[in-house]
Structure formats: structure tokens, C-alpha cells
Amino acid sequence: MMSSILPLKHPPATLAATPGTLPQGWSAARLRRRLAERAIETLLLLAALVSVFTTAAIVAILVWESVVFFRTVPLLDFLTDTQWTPLFDDAHFGILALLSGTLTTTIVALLVAVPLGTILAIYLSEFAPFRVREVAKPFLELLGGIPTIVYGYFALLFVTPVLQKIYPELPGFNMLSAGLVMGIMIIPYVSSLSEDAMRAVPMHMREASYAMGATRLQTAVFVVTPAALSGLASSYILGISRAVGETMVVAIAAGMQPNFSFDPREPAATITAYIVQVALGDLPHGSIGYQTIFAAGLTLLLITLVFNIVGHFLRKRFREAY
Amino acid sequence: MNTETFPTAKAGAELKAQAKALSFHYGDFQALKNIDFPVERNQVTALIGPSGCGKSTFLRCFNRMHDLYPNMRYEGEILLYPDGVNIVDRHVDPIEVRMRISMVFQKPNPFPKSIYENVAYGLRVRGVRNRSLIDEKVEEALRAAALWGEVRDRLDDLAFNLSGGQQQRLCIARALATDPEILLFDEPTSALDPIATAKIEELVSELKEKVTILIVTHNMQQAARVSAYTAFMYIGELIEFDDTKRIFTNPSSKLTEEYITGRFG
Numbered sequence: 001m002m003s004s005i006l007p008l009k010h011p012p013a014t015l016a017a018t019p020g021t022l023p024q025g026w027s028a029a030r031l032r033r034r035l036a037e038r039a040i041e042t043l044l045l046l047a048a049l050v051s052v053f054t055t056a057a058i059v060a061i062l063v064w065e066s067v068v069f070f071r072t073v074p075l076l077d078f079l080t081d082t083q084w085t086p087l088f089d090d091a092h093f094g095i096l097a098l099l100s101g102t103l104t105t106t107i108v109a110l111l112v113a114v115p116l117g118t119i120l121a122i123y124l125s126e127f128a129p130f131r132v133r134e135v136a137k138p139f140l141e142l143l144g145g146i147p148t149i150v151y152g153y154f155a156l157l158f159v160t161p162v163l164q165k166i167y168p169e170l171p172g173f174n175m176l177s178a179g180l181v182m183g184i185m186i187i188p189y190v191s192s193l194s195e196d197a198m199r200a201v202p203m204h205m206r207e208a209s210y211a212m213g214a215t216r217l218q219t220a221v222f223v224v225t226p227a228a229l230s231g232l233a234s235s236y237i238l239g240i241s242r243a244v245g246e247t248m249v250v251a252i253a254a255g256m257q258p259n260f261s262f263d264p265r266e267p268a269a270t271i272t273a274y275i276v277q278v279a280l281g282d283l284p285h286g287s288i289g290y291q292t293i294f295a296a297g298l299t300l301l302l303i304t305l306v307f308n309i310v311g312h313f314l315r316k317r318f319r320e321a322y
Numbered sequence: 323m324n325t326e327t328f329p330t331a332k333a334g335a336e337l338k339a340q341a342k343a344l345s346f347h348y349g350d351f352q353a354l355k356n357i358d359f360p361v362e363r364n365q366v367t368a369l370i371g372p373s374g375c376g377k378s379t380f381l382r383c384f385n386r387m388h389d390l391y392p393n394m395r396y397e398g399e400i401l402l403y404p405d406g407v408n409i410v411d412r413h414v415d416p417i418e419v420r421m422r423i424s425m426v427f428q429k430p431n432p433f434p435k436s437i438y439e440n441v442a443y444g445l446r447v448r449g450v451r452n453r454s455l456i457d458e459k460v461e462e463a464l465r466a467a468a469l470w471g472e473v474r475d476r477l478d479d480l481a482f483n484l485s486g487g488q489q490q491r492l493c494i495a496r497a498l499a500t501d502p503e504i505l506l507f508d509e510p511t512s513a514l515d516p517i518a519t520a521k522i523e524e525l526v527s528e529l530k531e532k533v534t535i536l537i538v539t540h541n542m543q544q545a546a547r548v549s550a551y552t553a554f555m556y557i558g559e560l561i562e563f564d565d566t567k568r569i570f571t572n573p574s575s576k577l578t579e580e581y582i583t584g585r586f587g
Contacts, residue, residue, distance in 0.1 A: 130392070204431040211385055212444040212496065213421040222446070227434050 062301060065294035072288055078295065084258035084274070086292045093292065095299055097258040101175060101268035102303075105250050106243040108179025108264050109186060113239050116183075117190025118232065124191070125198035126220040137192075144188035152252030155181035160253065173255030173267035182249050190239045197231020198224050230315040237311035241304045247272035271296045336403075338363040338504060338534040339384070343398035344410070346379060346388070353379045355558045356398070360551075361504070363403075366526060366535040368549035368566065370542055372586065376558040377538045378428075381506050384409070384536065385423045386416035402503070421448070424497035425506040429513050430489035432481035432496070437473050440481045440492055444500035459499050466532065467495035468525055487518025494525065498533070505529065507537040511544065523548050542582055546570050554578045 070078070073093045081094025120140070124133050160177040164170045170177075201224050209219040225232070247270075255267030256277050269277070275293050283290045339361040346354035354376050361367055369377040379388075386409065388394045396410040402422065409419045424444075432440050439446075441460040450456055460477075464470040469491045473484070481492055490510060497505055507526065511519040526535060526548045539545050545552050545566065552569040554562045554577070562575045573579045580586055 204427060204429060205433065207387065207390065208427065208431045208433065208493070208496075209443070209447075210390060211387065211420055211425040211427075212447060212500070213417055214443075214447040215417060218447045222443070223433055 059301070062294050062298045065291055066298045069288070069291035069295040072291070073295075082260040084269075086289050087278075091288070093295075094260070095271075095296065097260040098269055098271045098274050098296065099299070100260050100262055101250070101254065101258070101273070102244055102270040102300075104175045104262050104264050104268065105179040105182060105246075105254060105270055106240060108176060109182035109243040109246075110236070110239060112180055112183025113186045113190050113243075114236055117187045117235065117239070118194055120187065120191040121194030121198055121232075121235075122220050122225065125195045126216060126224060140188045140191060143184070144192075146185075148185065148246065148248040149252070151181050151185050152178075152249045155249055155253035167265070170265055171255075171267050173253065174265055175250075175254045175268050176264040178250045178253035179264060181253065182243055182246050185246070185249065186239045186242045189242055190235045193235035193238060194228070194232050197228035197235070200231065201227045233311055233314045237307055240307050244303055244307070245272060245300065247276055251276050271300050335365075336363040337361065339400060339402050339409075341380075341383075341398070341400045344380075344383065344400060345397040346376075346383060347395040347397070349393045353558055354383070357560045359553060359560060359563060361534060361536060362551065363534050364530050364532075365551065366530050366537060366549040367551040367553065368545035369536070369538045369553050369555060370540075370545050370581075371555035371561075372581065373540075374557075375555040377555045378508055379558075380555065381508055381536060381538045382425075384504065384506055385420050385425050386410065387425070389416045421500070422502060423504045423506060424500065424502035425508065426490070426493050426497050426510050428509040430486055430493055432484075432489050432492050435481060436478045437481050437484070437492060438477040441495045441499050443496060448500065460495075463495040463499035464492075466498050466529065467491045468521065469495055485518070487514050487521060490514060490518070490522060491525065494522075494529075498529075502533060504534045504536060507535065507539075509538050509540055512540055519544075542570070554581060556581070 078093050078095055080096070081092050082096050083092035083094050084097035085092045124136060128136065155177045156172075159181055160170070160172060160174065163174075163177055205223055205227060206219055209223040214222070250270045251273040254270065254273065256269045256273055257267055258274065259266055259268040261268060275296055278289060278293055281289075337360055341357050341359040344354060344357045344359070345352060357380065359380075369380065371377050382388055383396060383400060388396070396412075398410070399408040400410050401407070402409050402419075407414060409423075433443060435443075438460055441463050442456050445456050445459055450459075461470060461474075464473060469488060472488060473479075473492075476483075481489060484492060490513075494505075494510075510526075511522050514522065523544060526537060529535060537545075537549065549566045551563065552566040553560055554569065554573070554575070556577055562569065562573060562578045564574070569578065570582055573582065
């Protein structure tokens with residue numbers, strides 16, 4: 001204990017009034033510090049608990065409402081039926097019809113965002129002169145700050161017409177255009193995390209490579225990128241989560257008809273687009289249509305969860321620690 | 323300063339490199355001042371001096387390491403023999419310089435790759451594809467770095483699984499695999515324990531048969547043990563260059579004497 005080593009500023013006579021509650025030799029100042037620290041710790045803990053509690057509550061409600069849903073709709077039908085027509089008289093609840101839209105748009109988006117985002121990150125971290133980086137980064141972040149509704153109309157009113165010039169049979173709503181724009185939208189997420197991971201690779205690693213006669217490109221590709229792989233994987237996973245959960249772009253540009261197809265030229269609804277569509281309607285609380293929202297939401301949550309777990313293991317497996 | 327204190331190596335000795343009036347600037351700061359300095363072929367030349375004297379800066383001119391950072395400027399020449407090219411000339415490609423002059427750093431800095439890939443790296447960046455040639459060179463370099471016996475059965479292990487001393491010998495193997503003409507050591511043992519240090523020193527003495535060596539060291543005993551020539555630097559200037567034996571027994575400069583007797587630095 002401090003007091004046994006250092007002479008006390010306040011002699012024991014000035015200790016707090018209730019000696020029974022204080023350990024021997026505690027000064028009032030020490031008690032005050034201790035209380036203040038406790039109070040702050042408790043506050044911080046509460047702040048952390050709010051987010052944990054919110055997450056738990058969301059999951060609980062999703063599961064709760066989904067259980068009600070699955071009492072009416074067998075899980076097997078939900079997973080194998082290829083039609084999604086919950087509001088029709090002949091109701092079908094095949095999530096595959098929505099899942100295919102989500103997966104197709106996500107894959108198109110990743111085909112854009114992963115290569116471009118990675119190349120951009122390599123450029124910004126390894127090649128760009130200081131000034132270029134200082135100008136380019138805020139612009140990139142701006143790209144991430146554009147409201148998604150703007151991207152949606154950009155896809156519908158600009159990208160689709162352009163694509164139709166190349167491929168005239170393309171319908172006005174299609175997954176290709178939505179996916180491409182979504183890809184552009186998530187480039188900043190991929191590139192900014194990737195760049196951080198690359199810049200975190202210590203300089204002595206690069207020096208070792210250059211000292212062996214390597215060029216900048218060789219250093220970037222053979223040394224920096226592998227060393228930053230765990231960060232790159234995280235950025236891709238974040239990109240996937242963003243793409244899977246993205247709503248406005250697909251709702252506007254991909255159409256809202258559930259369509260079991262993996263052809264990006266076709267219109268389709270994604271899980272999120274469906275939820276928006278139904279949530280905006282006047283569905284009676286407790287109806288089966290209302291419950292589909294939660295089943296779809298739970299599916300979405302599970303997908304992102306799976307990607308996060310996969311990402312976690314990929315990171316561990318391919319990590320080139322330095 | 324008296325030029326008499328700069329005997330350009332022994333008469334008849336063959337020079338591998340020579341700095342002539344070399345200065346180096348970081349922005350407005352002049353880190354090296356007008357240095358003349360011979361490097362004899364197949365010998366070990368040591369650079370000593372207090373922290374911040376510019377010995378590492380000087381060493382890093384030899385493989386143009388400074389080119390990686392902005393706002394720097396070389397003046398003067400470092401001639402590399404036998405062709406006599408000035409390697410700090412801005413028209414000379416630093417990558418070509420680094421192909422001929424390798425470096426071992428202060429802290430062991432293997433790549434986060436396997437032992438084998440670490441040694442093969444220099445060959446790979448030179449575009450060597452021949453698998454058996456790479457195998458052969460990797461073994462040769464690991465033998466030369468006195469590491470082969472310890473790692474021959476675990477070449478695919480991650481380099482980080484080696485001990486600090488082994489990692490540093492791996493870095494030496496990596497630097498040797500491409501048959502450099504000069505090997506630069508930047509305080510190679512400052513992060514190592516005494517036993518690992520002794521091994522590296524022994525290695526340095528052996529390697530001079532194959533390659534010309536320039537070594538920066540904080541440790542004066544180390545300079546005395548491994549080198550034939552020693553240069554003493556102070557605040558960006560070369561104060562004295564001579565036979566190692568003379569520097570440590572009978573230095574001409576008062577400053578050198580004060581430094582080696584431990585009165586400062």
C-alpha cells in the first residue's frame with residue numbers, strides 16, 4: 001500500500017468521520033479519488049451495456065416474432081420454396097426468391113468494390129505522393145457520405161440507361177445496375193480500411209524489401225499486401241455486410257418483384273427491399289404478412305453473422321503477423 | 323582537418339568503393355559533411371561514433387535507402403568499383419544499386435513468410451523462376467549464414483518462429499542469396515544477446531572472404547574484433563579513418579581518443 005511506503009500528506013487524525021468503513025490508513029484524498037474513479041467506471045460500463053442490450057433486444061424480438069411466423073409456415077417451405085408471395089391468396093414463403101436477389105446484387109457489388117477498393121488502397125498507401133493522398137482521401141470519404149437514396153436514383157436514372165445503350169434488352173429495373181452502383185458506394189469502406197491495414201505495416205518491412213532490390217510494385221504486392229491481409233479481409237467482410245444490408249439502391253433500381261434468379265440482368269427484390277416495401281404498407285399487426293418482416297430480418301442477420309464468423313476464421317488462418 | 327589522417331587504405335590494396343566529398347541533406351539539415359572514405363575489397367570496415375553522428379546515414383547512402391523518403395539530397399560521389407559508377411548520382415537507378423549492395427538492419431526484420439521464402443525473396447524480385455536454382459541458392463546462403471543446420475528441416479516454418487539471433491542470421495542469408503558485392507550492416511547486434519552477438523561477429527569475419535563488408539556499430543569492442551579498418555564519425559563529419567589497430571591504440575585525433583576511452587558518447 002502506498003501509505004506504508006510514503007509519508008501521508010494528511011496524518012491519520014484527519015481521516016474520514018466513519019473510521020469503521022475505511023481500511024486502515026486511507027486518507028480522505030485517496031477515498032475521493034477512489035469514489036470518482038468508481039463513478040466513471042460505472043458510467044462507462046453503462047454506456048457499453050446500452051449497446052450490448054440493444055443488440056440482445058433486437059435479436060430477441062427477431063427470434064420471438066419469427067417463432068410465431070414459423071408456427072404457420074414450415075421451415076422447410078421457407079428454405080426450399082422458390083416463390084415469395086406472402087400477400088397473395090396463394091401465399092408462398094420461399095426466402096430463396098429474395099435471397100437470390102440479395103446474393104446477386106451483393107456479388108456484382110463486390111466484383112466492383114473489392115478490386116477497385118484494394119487497388120485504390122494500394123495506390124494511396126504505397127504510391128500516392130503525400131499531396132495526392134491528402135486530396136483524394138476526403139473525396140473518397142465524401143463518396144461514403146452520399147445518401148444511399150441518391151445512389152439509388154443514380155442507378156435507376158443514369159446507370160441503367162447507359163447499360164441499356166450497350167444492351168438494349170435490359171429491363172428498366174435490373175440487379176446489374178443496382179449492384180454496380182452499390183459497388184461504387186462501398187468502395188470507400190473497402191479502400192479506407194484496407195489502406196489503414198497497409199499503412200500499419202511497419203516501415204522496416206518495406207525497407208527490407210527495397211533493400212533487396214525490389215520495386216515499389218513488388219514491395220506492395222509481395223510484402224505489404226500479405227502482411228496486411230487480415231485487415232484486407234476485414235474490409236471485404238465489412239463490404240459484404242454493407243452490400244447485404246443495403247436497402248435504398250436495390251429497392252429503387254432493382255425492382256421489387258421477388259424473382260428466383262441469379263441473372264443480374266433481371267429485376268428482383270432483395271430481402272431488404274422486400275422489408276421496406278412491406279413495412280411501408282398498411283399491414284395489420286400480427287398478420288402473417290407482418291410476421292414475414294421478422295423472418296426476413298432474421299435471415300439477414302444470420303447472413304451477416306455467418307460472414308463475420310467466416311471473416312474471423314479467415315483472418316486467423318491467413319494472417320501474416322509482423 | 324588534416325588530410326594526413328586519411329590514408330586511403332594500404333598501398334596496393336584494391337578498393338571496392340570510395341566516397342568522395344560526400345554530403346547528405348535532410349531538408350535544410352546537413353547530416354553528412356564532405357566525407358572522403360575508402361572501402362577496401364574483401365575487408366571489414368567499421369564505422370563508429372556517438373548516437374546521431376551520421377554513421378547510419380552514411381551507411382544508408384550506399385544502398386540509396388534515403389531515396390524512400392522525401393526531401394533529401396546527396397552531394398558528391400560514392401564510386402563503386404570495378405566500374406566506377408557513382409551510386410548516389412540521381413541518374414543511377416537506386417534499384418540497380420540495391421541489386422549489387424545488400425543490407426542487414428539493426429532490428430531483425432524478416433518478412434512474415436516462411437524461412438525459405440525469406441531467403442528466396444531477392445531472387446524472386448529479380449525474376450528468377452528456376453526452382454532448383456532457387457533451392458540451391460537458398461541452401462548456399464543459409465549455409466553461409468551458419469543457419470542451415472538449424473533450419474534445414476523446417477524451411478517452411480514462419481520466420482518469426484526463429485529466435486532473435488536466428489532471425490538476424492536469416493536476414494544475413496537473405497542478403498547473401500543474391501551474391502551482393504558489398505554487404506552493409508547497420509548495428510546488426512544491438513537487439514541481440516551476447517551469445518547471438520558472438521555468432522554474428524564470427525560470421526562477419528568469415529564472410530569477408532566472399533563479400534566486402536561495411537558495418538556500423540555502437541560497440542567499440544565489436545569494431546575492434548571484426549574490422550580491418552575503422553572510421554570515427556562525429557556530428558556528420560569523418561574525424562578519423564585508419565587501421566583498426568591504430569585507431570584503438572594510437573589515434574591521431576584527440577576527439578577519437580576521447581571517444582574510444584569512453585570520455586563521451
